[in-house]
Amino acid sequence: MHLPAVTITLALLSLYIAKVNWKEPSNEALNALQFAAKSHETVLLMSLGDILLYRISYGLDRQDIGVPLGFLPSSFYLAAPFRYLVSRQLWVPTFKSSKNTKHQWATGAMIVSISILCIAASPLSAIAMIPRLGWWKNDDFDAFADDGGSPLAKWLPHIEYRTVLGSESIPLPGVQSLVDPIKAFLRAGVDVDLHTNFEQMEFSNISYSNYDEGPQSVSLAQENEITYATCPLSIVATLLRVAVNRGAQAFPGPWLTTCKQQIQGHGDGTAWKQPLLAVKCQYGLPDSHFFNFSSVLLNETLTLDGDKDLAGVDLHNLTRGDHRFLNLRANKNWPVSADILFGSSENKFTLCLVFARWSAADTWIELPRSFQTWSNFEEPIVQSISNRSSDFIHLEDKWMDGIATFSHKSFFDSMAEICEAAPSFVPRCYEHALALHITDGLAQTGNVFLSPGYKPQTEQSNDSTKQEDAILFIRYYYTYAYRFESSRGIPLAFTFLLLHVLMVLIHLVKIIQSKDPWQGSDWDNFGDMLVLALASKPPDGTNDLAQQSSKSELWRKTVTVGCEGDEGHFQIRLKEQKGYQRTRQQEEESGGDFS
Structure with a gap:
């Protein structure tokens, strides 16, 4: 999942460190780099989504921590995260005071930083991928090397x-x-x-x-x-x-x-x-x-x-x-x-x-x-x-x-x-x-x-x-060349790209140090998360979600995932309750079975 994005980033970094020149690239080759940059962006989004989803899943699995309801959809907004960044779903639970405030702050900061990286992934990939045309210094040039001609005054x-x-x-x-x-x-x-x-x-x-x-x-x-x-x-x-x-x-x-x-x-x-x-x-x-x-x-x-x-x-x-x-x-x-x-x-x-x-x-x-x-x-x-x-x-x-x-x-x-x-x-x-x-x-x-x-x-x-x-x-x-000094945007691009590499390394260390290294979950995509939500009972007091105050209260609630009943079905449940409790009247009106 993370290897393609990290490999491409480090390969690009090596081109700039080696100061590689590209003599007379064809238009087709330059066009191909546009598609390569798009591919780099795609694998970056996949990697960042995986890191964020691991953080969310970790909180859901820990009964003593949990995850605010407002954080649950964060990993599924990464392709276009701007709307989520300005919503109450993110900011209301981030600043909620609780005994797990430190964990919520860290999770909220991770969501914001990963969302910003996702927004910048497309231009950053293109900036780093495409060489610049200009006058580039040749560090290997030696005018005084013996070429069989007359000696040159030094x-x-x-x-x-x-x-x-x-x-x-x-x-x-x-x-x-x-x-x-x-x-x-x-x-x-x-x-x-x-x-x-x-x-x-x-x-x-x-x-x-x-x-x-x-x-x-x-x-x-x-x-x-x-x-x-x-x-x-x-x-x-x-x-x-x-x-x-x-x-x-x-x-x-x-x-x-x-x-x-x-x-x-x-x-x-x-x-x-x-x-x-x-x-x-x-x-x-x-x-x-x-x-x-x-x-x-x-x-x-x-x-x-x-x-x-x-x-x-x-x-x-x-x-x-x-x-x-x-x-x-x-x-x-x-x-x-x-x-x-x-x-x-x-x-x-x-x-x-x-x-x-x-x-x-x-x-x-x-x-x-x-x-x-x-x-x-x-x-x-x-x-x-x-x-x-x-x-x-x-x-x-x-x-x-x-x-x-x-x-x-x-x-x-x-x-x-x-x-x-x-x-x-x-x-x-x-x-x-x-x-x-x-x-x-x-x-x-x-x-x-x-x-x-x-x-x-x-x-x-x-x-x-x-x-x-x-x-x-x-x-x-x-000629065309990969040089850090060709643009101020290039060091900036690699700052963000290497930040992703650092996040991947920290993510892998966390997995290795975990008692049960994460190999995926049953809700690692939007469809699985939707099925999990449909199989769960909504919390009390959600019958009037048209009011913003009710929504804000809902996004603050901390949830975990646990088994309900003898059949072992996983459900999202409030940390403060033993599962989502619905009144009989609500079940009859909806005609659904959330058990």
Whole structure:
């Protein structure tokens, strides 16, 4: 009776403990689980009914205990117990004061708890039975296992996220900087259509790098006439591109690989930080050189006095393609990372403000969707940029000039030539170009791959003075799986299901400890109980059951089962009486024989 329900519950529990994945189940298989859940519900009801019926039968058999009349039908309501739960049949005898009050309270509590389990059996079985579709972690994944390919770096020098970048922080020149990719990359950034009419910020990925040989992707977005940009650290993106294909050849569905930083090799790993930029460029009004910045990032105005900039340099010398750093952070106390003033051949000026900070973000590559890196920030982007925290970056003039200086031409000169060629889009062109280039430069932080003769470090250095961080790769598969963490309802479901298992164990212990282990009774179903009732005499005072007070008195009465007469017929009888006594007039009126 109890074995099927307990076996199914424990089998489901083992699936969740083992974290079993189910790759590409068919619709027929998922439909079959619906029927399996219904079967589980059925055997649960049978088991719970058996436990409750044993409790009722135990009280009926014990002449010194008995069972209130209101409890007798409880086990036959379990398929739809709600009506019984709100009836007087249950609550009147439960709170009746008698010498067996403790037993009645315990029986009433058992009826309520079993009824609640029966109500919840259907959804609980389905919740536990059906696996969830989602991204599930593979605990067996090891990106550093030898697969015959190139070794993958496991340790890196500790990355310091500097917030003041000067000449000493200029990234080393890469292979790309030896050629002239600036115009092609700028056109890729300038011509991209960044959506501006949307409620949620959307990023467009653009391949751009002056340092990496791989397809480094910078994400651009435009909102409220401000250009936002971000990309993972170059070294993180490179490591992900190497690790993403390891150990996934046999998996048929999508998978993703994420990378975390373990400070000195300890902990569960933390998200890497990456640069997050906002660039706002503004035309100066002719002749007056007046700039008005009104946005969520800054609400300030600037007027250049006369024909001089803030450093006293003649603005007439600032021709098309030339630039100046006004250093508004120091001169005007503006909360900006950097600023740059561009001239034009028409005595017009464009002033660009840069806001940059380090922001923690989860980074991953999802295949076969795309080989690009994706990021998810821990806080909203605009709020993160607006927050002048300790991660806000100050870009010194020497660093800005350093990332723009090439052997053949200045980046800023090339940018000005391209942007001034499209005067109707000059501010946006400057924003896109600066966002791409500065983000790419910041992303080279900690990029040891640019160091001459670098070899991947697979073991921790023996030098205790070196600060090193371990790299943690985590693999997720998109599949059906049994996981406790997939829903709050699953631990709740197993709490109730295991409560049933506990009740079964207690029930079996009670049976084993009993002097006469219960093997069933002659009234273990509704039909037998009805026959037993018909063979019994009703108690005195039940001739006016239309009144609720009479019914309440009846449900309080305690009954037992005993033999009546020489023939040994079992009858329900009141504990206070020697059987149900009926008057001769009642027997004649009914014409029945209850003996």
